[in-house]
Amino acid sequence: METATSASASATASVIQEIKHPWMMADPWFMVTMLGIYLYFVKEQGPLFMQFRKPYELKKLIIGHNVVQVLSCIYVLREISYLSDNAIYIFWKCRDLGSSPEMVRRYFELAYFLFWLKTSELLETVIFVLRKKQNQVSNLHIFHHFSTLTLIYILIHYNRNGLAAYYVVFLNSLVHIIMYSYYLVTAVADKGVIRALTPVKKSITVIQMVQFGLILTQVAFQTAICGMPKVVFGYFTFVIMVMLYGFYDFYTRAYKSPPQGKSHASVE
Template sequence: MRDPNMLQETYSHTMDIYHYLLEGFDPRLKDYPLMQSPIPMTTILLCYLFFVLYLGPRIMANRKPFQLKEAMIVYNFTLVALSIYIVYEFLMSGWATTYTWRCDPIDTSNSPQALRMIQVAWLFWFSKIIELMDTIFFVLRKKHGQITFLHIFHHSFMPWTWWWGVSYAPGGMGSFHAMINSSVHVIMYFYYGLSAAGPRFQKFLWWKKYMTAIQLIQFVLVSLHVTQYYFMDRCDYQYPLIIHLVWMYGTFFFVLFSNFWVQAYVKGKRLPKQDIKRCPNGTTVYTNGKHHENGNGVNHISPITTNGSAHYENGSTHMGKMKKA
């Protein structure tokens, strides 16, 4: 049996560390929702993981997938508008006004511009909480093949780390990647919104392949920007740890997305095995054929091969058409 005194001492040390971390928080954020302690934020993310990895699939196991077309259209275009607003606020609160795009320290004053940066930094973090709905849509629509390690890691790790970044370092050169990420999300959620709108918009979605390329460019820009820090004679940015984390984050995700690019567009391994079906007459039908890059479960055009010729039909209606043929 463990010594109660030792357990008490361990608990006391843990609480000391916790209170020490809280003392370093930016006091200007104390009135913002979910910013008083990391516990609510961590609880939300743990509930998210529990639902998408365990509870949600079990609930949906014996149910038909939900048809959430209207909800997804509203959701995607709302995030487009929110992302545009976040990019604009980042520009106006420093990046297009007073920042040099090199060594930009955090403005710790209570000036209107500094408080504006605080606000948009929090809003960017909160948008990551909203984006957890991407995976919820996957689960409710039974698109389990799209709940990949890359998707889950990105949607859980990003808001957790950014909560700490906002708490300690809202603004300065460490916020560059947030502005770039929001810019990419304007394009990304616009694409998903069009896709959710139905087959009549499919002809406007020829640029799906380039979504991954845009994301790769994002990580290159982020890594290059923070790499400047290592070659400066002097930089007064207050939290170098943020710079190191951003560099590792950009490099790590560049590797993951590069691997996806190679597997999907170089080797052509875009079709999960469970999406390949064979009809009794030997016809091969590919359902849900195109893999998603970190999306929210929109319908894509799937190739249907019949008698040696390739046709394209919406993945949700191809079976009816095959029976009719």
């Protein structure tokens, strides 16, 4: 006999299969092409282009980018609160999409918005390159932006845990509001204020690591209680583990070792 949990998951899968996604997200080729161009520019063509040029200042672009990110994350939190009836923090609960056309529509509209939001975050690396801050184009930075976009694609096409999957987005949006607000302040403040805010930068790294720990905790609960496709579980867990290790490694090198220059992947 099919359990209530598996029946709920089947209903969610049926709803997802009936959705017609925008052509840019209907298959992976658009995303793969974008990521290919991104990697080629930030690793090869961009540094070559900047080799004999002075760094661009790009202050207005940086301020605009940070403002857009903060406002976008506030919108995301609002939508998640609506979809989850303000109960997204109950991360162990199994949540399907239900049968309400309004809920299904807003679920996927949010997923599409997240796809473009994560695409816009690729601009950060481009800014690093154009400002000749190639040391900030670390493997962790590239992996982070590369993998988050692929995870949103998985959210659109292969999510079998319904609204529970937005717990990760909820946490990430909270972190990004703090992070991009800090970057916005440092983009417009004088050097004295930036120095005074140095402890905040350290705290943001700690918050990011806590975020990954909470995400892994939810994955364990969702897998045990609700079930999760093995491939999705494997890839998602791998990504989060790599990022947790990467941020911990950065933290130990940047804050527990003698300073060796700035290397944080941030738009400052």
